[in-house]
Amino acid sequence: MATITLREIAFARSGDKGDTSNIGLVPFDEDDFDLLAREVSEVRVAHLFGELVRGGVRRYEFAGIRALNFVLERALSGGVSRSLNLDAHGKSWGNLLLTMEITVPDEVADRVRALVRSSDLTGGAAGSTGG
Amino acid sequence: MSNGELRVGCGSAYGEDDLDPAYELAAAGAVDYLCFDGLAERTMALAQARRLDDPARGYDVRMDAFAARFLPFVERDGLRIVTNMGAANPRGGAACVRKVADRLGCTEVRVGLVEGDDVLDALKQCNPVVWETGQPVDQLPGEIVSANAYIGAAPIVEALERGANIVIAGRAADPSLFLAPMIKEFGWRQDDWPLLGRGTMIAHVLECGSHVTGGNFADPPYRVVPGLDRLGMPIAHVRPDGSAVITKLADAGGVVTTDTVKCQLVYEVHDPRRYLTPDVVGDFDSVRVHGEGPDQVRVSGGTGHRRPDELKVLVGVREGFVGEGEVSFAGAGAHSRAQLCREVLRARVQRRYAGAYDEVRFDLIGVDSVLAGASPDSGVPAAEVRVRVAARSRDPEVAEAIAREAEWQFFGPSGAGGVRRRVKEALSVFSTTLPRSMVETGVEIV
Numbered sequence: 001m002a003t004i005t006l007r008e009i010a011f012a013r014s015g016d017k018g019d020t021s022n023i024g025l026v027p028f029d030e031d032d033f034d035l036l037a038r039e040v041s042e043v044r045v046a047h048l049f050g051e052l053v054r055g056g057v058r059r060y061e062f063a064g065i066r067a068l069n070f071v072l073e074r075a076l077s078g079g080v081s082r083s084l085n086l087d088a089h090g091k092s093w094g095n096l097l098l099t100m101e102i103t104v105p106d107e108v109a110d111r112v113r114a115l116v117r118s119s120d121l122t123g124g125a126a127g128s129t130g131g
Numbered sequence: 132m133s134n135g136e137l138r139v140g141c142g143s144a145y146g147e148d149d150l151d152p153a154y155e156l157a158a159a160g161a162v163d164y165l166c167f168d169g170l171a172e173r174t175m176a177l178a179q180a181r182r183l184d185d186p187a188r189g190y191d192v193r194m195d196a197f198a199a200r201f202l203p204f205v206e207r208d209g210l211r212i213v214t215n216m217g218a219a220n221p222r223g224g225a226a227c228v229r230k231v232a233d234r235l236g237c238t239e240v241r242v243g244l245v246e247g248d249d250v251l252d253a254l255k256q257c258n259p260v261v262w263e264t265g266q267p268v269d270q271l272p273g274e275i276v277s278a279n280a281y282i283g284a285a286p287i288v289e290a291l292e293r294g295a296n297i298v299i300a301g302r303a304a305d306p307s308l309f310l311a312p313m314i315k316e317f318g319w320r321q322d323d324w325p326l327l328g329r330g331t332m333i334a335h336v337l338e339c340g341s342h343v344t345g346g347n348f349a350d351p352p353y354r355v356v357p358g359l360d361r362l363g364m365p366i367a368h369v370r371p372d373g374s375a376v377i378t379k380l381a382d383a384g385g386v387v388t389t390d391t392v393k394c395q396l397v398y399e400v401h402d403p404r405r406y407l408t409p410d411v412v413g414d415f416d417s418v419r420v421h422g423e424g425p426d427q428v429r430v431s432g433g434t435g436h437r438r439p440d441e442l443k444v445l446v447g448v449r450e451g452f453v454g455e456g457e458v459s460f461a462g463a464g465a466h467s468r469a470q471l472c473r474e475v476l477r478a479r480v481q482r483r484y485a486g487a488y489d490e491v492r493f494d495l496i497g498v499d500s501v502l503a504g505a506s507p508d509s510g511v512p513a514a515e516v517r518v519r520v521a522a523r524s525r526d527p528e529v530a531e532a533i534a535r536e537a538e539w540q541f542f543g544p545s546g547a548g549g550v551r552r553r554v555k556e557a558l559s560v561f562s563t564t565l566p567r568s569m570v571e572t573g574v575e576i577v
Contacts, residue, residue, distance in 0.1 A: 007353060011390060015399030018172070018562045019263050024397025026390065028353075050505045062403045064419045064432055065393045071401045079263065081173045081560040084453065084492050084521040087501040091347070098350075099507055116352050 002109035003101050009112050010036060012094030021053075021075040021090040023097050025068040028115070032108070033066040039102040045070050048100055049093075070097070132163060136368045137316045139309055139333075142201075142212075143167040144340030146174040146191065150200065152341070152364040152383065157204040159380055162366055164312040165201070168305045168338055169216035175302055176447030176558045178218035179277030190224030190299075191216035198231035205296050206237040212297040213287055213308045219277065221246050225299040225577050243295025245286045247572030248302035250444060253565055254278040261446070262562045268446060271561060277447035280565060283409030283438075285321060286572040287311035293576055302445070306408050309334035309367075317371045327411035328435015329373025332418055335406070336377055336395050336430060340364050343377060343395040345385030358384020374431035376423060387426040396420075396430075409442055411435040441564035450557040451489065453523050454530030456537025457496070459549040461515040468544040469495050469516035475543050476520050479536055484522075487529045491522040517549075523557050530554045 006012070011026040025040065027033050046057040055073025062069060076090050077083035132138075140162035142153030146169045156162050169191050170178075182189025191197065194216060204210040217224035225244040232240040254275075258267045268275070279302035288311050290298045300308075313330045314321060321327070336343055343365045345356035363383020367375040377387055396418060400406055406413035418433040460469040473493045480491060494500035496517035518540070522533040534552035541547055 007350070011348075011354060011394050013347060013394045013398050017399055017401070018560075020401070022397075022399060022401055024394065024400070026393045026397065028390070048505065052503060052505050060402055060404075062397065062416060062418070064415075064417045065396060067393060067397055069397050069400060069403060079172070079560065081176065081558060082450070082523075084490060084523065085501060086494065086496070086519070092501055095350075096502055096505060 001103050002106050004104055004109050004112060005098060006040070006100045006102060007098035008116070010098070012097050014090050014092070014094035016076055016080055016089045019074050019076050019079040021072040021093050023070045023072070023094045025070065025097065027066065030066040035104060035108065036068060037061070040068060040100065042070070044100065045097065048097065049075070132316065136370055137164070137313060138162045138366060138368055139312055139337065140165045140366045141168075141309070141337040141340045141364050143169055144338065144342065145169065145171050148340060150197065152362065154200060155380060155383065156364055156366065157201060157210055160208060161380060162210070164211045164213060166308040166312070166337070167212065167214035167216060168308055169214060170218060170302060172445060172560045173558065175218060175279050175445055176277050176560050178220070179447050180556070180558060182219045183276060187223060189220030190218050190227060194224050194227045195231060198228045199235065202228070202232050202235060202237050202240055202297070206235075206239050209296075211291070211312070213311055214298070215300045215303040215308060217245070217299040217301045219249070219301065221299050221301040228297060228299060229577050240297060241295050242577045243287075243290030243293065243298035244575045244577050245282070245290055245298060245300035245303065245572060247286070247570060248279045248282045248300070250280045250565055250570055251275070251278040253569040254444060254446065254563075257565055257569065259563045259565060264561065268563060271446065271448050273448040273450040273559070275446060275448055276558070278444055280442045280444045280570045281409050282442070282570065282572055283307045284311040284314055286574050288314045288321075289574045290576070291315045293574065295576055304408050305338040306331050306334035307410055309337050310410055313369055324411055324435040324437055326373050326435070328413045329433050330369075331406065331408055331411055331413040331435065332396075332415055332433040333367050333369055333373070333375045333430060335413070336392060337365055337367055339395060339398060341385060342398060343391050344379045344383070344387055345391055348391055348394060356386055360384060374429065377428045377430060378426050381426070387428055389420045389422050389428055392420045392428045392430060407439055407443070409438065411438050440567055442567055442570055444563050444565050446561045446563060448559045448561060450559045451523055451525040452527045452530035452554055453521060453557045454532070454534035454552070454554045455519065455521045456534040456550065456552040457517050457519045458537045458540045458547045459515065459517045460544070460546060462546060465514060465516050466498070466512035468546065469518050471544045472518045472540050472547060476518065476536055476540065480520060480522070480533055484529055484533055487526060488522040488524040488533065491520070491533070494519040494521070527554060
C-alpha cells in the first residue's frame with residue numbers, strides 16, 4: 001500500500017450558497033470512484049476542516065458522472081456577504097480537501113504518478129477530450 | 132437554430148465579468164441567444180443600496196455601454212439577449228436599453244421588461260424565518276434594504292413570445308435565463324418536469340461562463356489549461372430532447388473537456404437529486420458526459436420533478452461597517468516579527484475597542500489567513516508575511532479606528548511597511564422563502 005494526496009487523483013471545486021459550502025470531488029479516472037468513496041468519508045472531511053466548519057458535513061454521490069459532493073454547513077463565517085475571511089466564498093476549500101492523504105494499492109500510486117510524469121505542462125492531458 | 136439545434140451562449144457569469152469573450156461569440160454569429168447573468172448574492176443588495184441613494188439607478192452600472200456594444204447584433208443579425216442586469220431597477224434598465232437603441236437607430240429592437248422580484252412589502256407582511264439565524268425576518272440585526280425573490284423562466288418566455296429580442300429582468304434565477312430560450316424555441320410545456328430538469332442541467336453548465344471552458348480549473352501539473360489568459364465563453368448546442376453539446380469558439384483560449392464539464396456540474400449543487408430552481412427541481416444524478424471531439428462534450432440524461440411551492444428570497448441588511456488594515460514584514464525574521472505584530476494588534480484592539488465591534492479577526496497573510504487552524508504546516512518560516520486586522524462595527528469611526536491600528540504598527544516590531552487600510556459599508560445578505568402566490572411577475576414591451 002502507498003499514501004497519495006487527493007490532488008494526485010481527483011479534481012475538486014468548491015462553491016457557496018449562503019453560509020453553506022459544497023465541494024465536488026471528481027476523480028481523474030471514473031474507475032477510481034469506488035476508491036474515493038471508500039477513503040473520503042464525511043468524518044474524515046469534518047476532521048480535516050476542523051474549526052472552519054461549524055455545522056455538519058454531508059456526502060452525496062453523482063451516479064452518472066461518478067463524482068462525490070460534500071456539503072459543509074456553517075462553513076463560510078456567515079456567508080460571502082458577512083465573512084471577514086479574505087476568501088469569503090471558500091473558493092479554496094476544494095483545494096484544502098485535495099491535501100487529504102489516502103491509502104491506495106501500490107499499483108494505483110504508480111499509475112497516478114506515471115500520469116503526472118508523462119503530462120506536458122503547456123498542453124498535455126487537458127488537450128484530450130477525456131473519458 | 133441550426134440543424135434543429137438551439138445555440139445558447141453565456142455572455143457573463145456575474146456583475147462585472149469580462150464582456151470581450153461575449154462580444155467574440157456575438158461577432159462570430161455562433162449563438163442564437165446570448166444570456167448574461169449579472170447578479171450574485173451580494174450584487175443585488177449593492178444595487179438596492181444604489182437605488183436607495185438615487186431612484187433612477189439600481190440597474191447594472193455598465194448597462195449603457197453593454198447595450199451600445201451588443202444591440203447592433205440584435206438589430207443586424209437577429210441575436211436575442213436575455214439578462215438579469217436590471218438588478219434592483221429592471222424598469223430603469225429597460226428604459227436605458229430602449230434609449231440606446233433609439234440613439235443607435237435600432238428599429239428592430241424590442242425590449243422586454245420583466246418585473247416582480249422585489250418582494251420587500253410581502254416579506255414584511257409574512258415575516259418568514261431566516262435560514263441562517265432561525266429567527267423571523269423582523270429580528271434581523273439591522274435595517275432591511277432589499278428583498279428579492281428568485282423568479283423563473285416563465286415571464287422571460289412570455290416576453291420572448293411577445294416579440295422581445297432583448298429581455299431585461301431583475302432577480303431572475305441564473306439558470307432560468309438560459310432555460311427560457313429552450314422553452315420558447317422548443318415549445319416545452321412548463322410542467323414537463325423531466326425536460327425542464329434536463330434544460331436546467333444544461334443551463335447550470337453554462338451559467339458560470341468560463342468555469343466550464345477552463346476557468347477555476349488549472350492546477351499544474353495535475354490540471355493544465357492552455358490559453359488561460361484568453362478564455363472563451365461556452366456555447367451549448369441544445370437538442371429538443373434536453374441534451375446538448377458544450378463547446379467554445381475554436382480560436383478562444385481554454386478547453387472544454389469531460390473534466391471541465393463535470394467540475395461545473397458539481398459546482399454549487401447540494402443534493403444532486405434536488406437542485407432547486409423556481410422552474411423545477413432538477414435531478415442531476417443520472418447526468419452523463421461524453422467527449423465527442425476536441426472541445427466538444429455531450430451532456431445528456433438527468434430529469435426533474437415538480438417545481439417548489441416556495442421561492443427563495445435574498446434579504447439585504449445594513450450591518451454597519453467593516454474596517455480592514457494590513458501591513459507587511461519581509462527579510463530576516465519576517466515570520467516571527469509578523470507574529471509579534473499580530474499579538475500587539477490583538478492586545479491594542481481588545482483593550483481599546485472591546486464591546487464596540489461585532490466581530491474581529493487577526494490574520495497572517497501567507498500563513499493562515501484563509502484556512503486558519505486547518506492551514507497545512509510547511510514547517511518553514513514564511514519569507515514574507517502580511518498582517519491583517521478586520522472588524523465589523525455599527526460605528527463607522529470604530530471600523531476606521533481599528534483599521535488605523537494596522538498603520539500604527541509603523542511603531543510596532545521592526546520593519547513594518549506597505550500599510551493599506553479601507554472601510555466599507557457592511558451589506559449582509561440573508562436567505563428565506565416566500566410562497567409562490569406572494570410573488571407576482573409582470574411583463575411589458577418598452
